[in-house]
Amino acid sequence: MHYGRGRRRATAEASKASGGREMSEKILVAIKTEAEEKAKKILEDARMRAEKILEKAEKDGREKALRDFEEARVKFEEEANTVRARMLSDARIKANSIVLEAKNRILDEVFRxxxxxxxxxxxxxRDExxxxxxxxILRSSIEVGGGELEVLLSRNDVNISLDLETLSxxxxxxxxxxxxxKLSDExxxxxxxxxxxxxDKRVVSTNTFEAIVENMRGELTRVILDRLFGG
Structure with missing residues (x-):
């Protein structure tokens, strides 16, 4: 009789122990599941944050690349415009220089x-x-102021006859x-x-053909250029 009660008690205790193990396993499973879910959520959140970071980095990278490209384009256009303007300016200066040189050469030929x-x-x-x-001679002598004066003539006019007394x-x-x-031998x-x-050669007045033409060069230049080039 006592033996039967003992076995039932042992069976009950074993049943309780088994139930405790099952409960523990369930708790462990629940904890493990929760841990896995939390870990999964953490990983998912991390993945999403990483994707956002990468997306932002790519976006920022694209925007920076676009900014860099735009800055480079603007800089290139500015440099190109500067070079173009400088080339045009140099071309104009060179063209003006060539034209001016040609005009001066023509003017020199005209005056010569x-x-x-x-x-x-x-x-x-000859008489005129x-x-x-x-x-x-009269004009130059008055310009010099009179006094003891010398008259110098061209080699072409060696034999010219002048009334220097009346002129004096x-x-x-x-x-x-x-x-x-006095007519100079020079x-x-x-x-x-x-x-x-x-x-004493300290005061000189020059009225040669060359000097007269040179003195009129400014006025004559305008007339000649106007006729040759229209201004």
Whole structure:
């Protein structure tokens, strides 16, 4: 009898023990499941954050690349415009220089031809040329201020005959200074005209063909360029 009660008690205890193990296993399973779910959620959250970070990085990278590209494009255009403007400016300067050089060359030829024409006129119209020379001597002598003066002529005018005595009186009348004009043995290398200077060579007045044309160069240049190039 006692033996039967003991076995039932043992069976009950075994049953309780078995139930306890099952409960423990369930708790462990629940804990494990919860842990796995939490871990899964943590991993999922981490993955999502990582994807967002990567997406943002890619977006930022694309935006930065676009910004860099735009900055490079703008810089390139600015540099290209600068180079283009400099090239155009250099081209204009070079073109203007070429045109100016050509104009000056033409002007030099025109003035040289004008002086040669004056010389031909002097040779072909001797009497009128002598009158012109005397007028130029009078003008230069008054400009110098009268006194003891020398008259220098071109080599082309060695044999020209001048009334220096009468001219001296006219200069004295104009300047109020007693004047004596003397023809110098020195000859000047010009096409025509005269040079008058004081005997001490300190005061000189030049009225040669070359000097006259040069003095008129500014005014003549405008006229010539206007006729040749329209301004």
């Amino acid at each position: 031809a004008l002086i040669e024409r004056l010389r031909r006129w002097a040779d072909e119209n 040329y002598v009158k012109l020379i005397e007028t130029l 009186k006219r200069v004295a009348e104009k300047t109020g200074v007693e004047t004596r004009l 000859r000047i290398d010009v096409s025509g005209g005269v040079v008058v200077r004081s005997v």
